[in-house]
Amino acid sequence: MATVKFDDATRVYPGATRPSVDKLNIDIADGEFLVLVGPSGCGKSTSLRMLAGLEEVNGGKIWIGDRDVTNLSPKDRDVAMVFQNYALYPHMTVADNMGFALKIAGVNKSEIDTRVKEAAKILDLTQYLERKPKALSGGQRQRVAMGRAIVRSPQVFLMDEPLSNLDAKLRVQTRTQIASLQRRLGVTTVYVTHDQTEAMTMGDRVAVLKDGLLQQCDSPRHMYDHPDNLFVAGFIGSPAMNLIGMPVVDGGVRFGSTTIPVPRGALGNAGSEVIVGVRPEDVDVRPEGDGLPITIEVVEELGADAYIYGTPQAGQVTKEEGIEKPFIARVDGRRPPEKGATMYITPQSGRVHIFNGTTGERLVD
């Protein structure tokens, strides 16, 4: 097995004015499941192709184990790029569907047999090996597709949005399967998706990219609790974190009629206002008292919980963001407030994130 290291890896496309991947540094542990996530165009596929040996590296290096593979051809890297689209061939048995890529690679027949049988056992497909794919369910077909990658037993799996064309149900099902399979196989995996939920549920660690720059690489838990900057704070989590501009006051940051205590030193040179981030589940919502008053516009009942969407009342927030986007809070689903009501929001202590409004950087721990 192998570790993977992006070491200042940089890619500038011919004719481009700036790097599509800019000095990427990630150390991936042996057997780790690392997810690269970010909006369209942030450089996920480019990073993956650089690791696969398909994209030229213009600066920095790429390591697999203790080998510098920066200038090796794809076939000398022992990585398997799992296709986005896997066709299943109707005339071929499940076994042949899983093994034919090895035939292309020149692996001998008995070795192919052995590897296909092993993969089938792991995937719970042994009894179907001699059948045609037509006889399989959607989930089983998806597993045959995975079998095609597994039989290659590479040092590293690379997957670029492998679930993007599945329907929602199969997607969730396959997501879990891939993650648990990867853990059983223990093969280092780099997985690309634009879907933060997918990233958070699958990855041992998640690396968030934006405009070719790594924003943060962390465990899902730590990333959720400690986003390093505004972008990560807004990108990770659904519904998204509330991010609102608030004035800096004596002893801290104002939040409606209350003050979030923040030592002056921690605010550095943030100036007279900062962005306060609170997740919808990290607030107390009361019909009266202290806090930020919001007018409720939508109540979304989900059974045990409900989400309320409201607008902070005039004069309460300093940044446009706070006005344009509704403030979202999770409340008890059995006693949700009514539409039109005014509610007072206070963040739970220790659950507040504060960011520099200009640089987007996280302030305070």
Add this chain to the structure above:
Amino acid sequence: MSAASATAMREVPVPACPRVWETGGVALDITASRPDPALLDLPWSMPLEDWPADRLAALPRGISRHVVRFVKLSGRILAIKEIKAELAVREYYMLRNLGRLGLPCVEPFAVVSGRVDAAGAPLDACLVTRHLQFSLPYRALYSQSLRPDTAARLIDALAVLLVRLHLAGFWWGDVSLSNTLFVRDAGAFAAYLVDAETGELRERLSDGQREHDLDIARVNIAGELFDLEAGGLLHGEDPIDTSERIVHRYRELWDELTAAETFGSGERWRVEDRIRRLNDIGFDVDELATVTDLGGTSIFIQPKVVDAGHHSRRLLRLTGLDVEEGQARRLLNDLDSFRAATDRQGEDEELVAHDWLADIYEPITRSVPPRMRGKLEPAELFHEILEHRWYMAELAGQDIRIEDATVDYVANVLPSKPEEKSILGVDTTEIPVHAVDTQELPVVRRTAR
């Protein structure tokens, strides 16, 4: 709610449509540049898989993960693919952009989203494209008796398509025989892109992106050929060797189209020569970088912008005929012989072309009885007749008039050709059983006497 508000149709006034109305005021959302109101008559509230057979046209198609069906609508045939809305919309615009770049691909027609079934549960959106007439999915070709080099010819056509897409900056991401449609082209094939779901369009591609596509192509083609082999449909071709052909052909063509050359300033004819070579393989050079070194002893040239369709554009300009590249070359050759035979070398090319069209091409292609016109496109038919005349002449040891060759061809060869305009009554489905595959393309045998 009125029918009008229940159905949002962009870029066109909403027609009154009782159907949609009756199915409970479903909010169908149709994106199309010129929507056909008849689209609303299709049973959108049913999963595509369950659409009644009487609405469908049973045409052959390639392997696909999505459900794909063909329907007849207002006198044309449409292909419908059930797929997630955001992917459908993306593919629709991608196909439209590729079309605008002049690349050979199927033509997008509409995206229908907001579908729900009778119980109100949401259904996936549908991407609607126009069925490409006279197109042959590779699986339909393989169910006919074939020349042993069919796979090679298909792959050659695919290599041309891939090079053209790459030159335009399109990364396909799912290159395969199934995602390509083939159209006969003077005995060879021309390839069209049919599935743009995974594609990305860039200003230009990096070498890595092109390599990635080639890698995908090779594995997919090998898989598709192994599949034909398992179905007993491959005639002695080796799947692995054949799949490697895509890589070689692609590289050959790419190099010919893009490579730089340097030569001594005494060999200036080589500039002309390079352009002629590119013309011969069907490309025009729109921009050629030429650099002379300081001492003036050597010249460096590199094609910067090349454009496929050298012969077809010329034929279009001369005659108004819009045909495939190989067909155009064939027709232009015949036009040249016409000019020689009528001794009109000195005359204006357009005038001669006009007469050739009126005296030769049109009478010949029109002399086919209407019931046999769905077998081959006119230009391909003309090509076949030229071939036939050649065989007849060889057999007879003397020249044969094209009119006589036509009569003989229509009587003895054409009747046994399959119907290819839109091969009805056949369904290769996504999972064809071998039995279905072999008995398709009903070969009509009729003695034309």
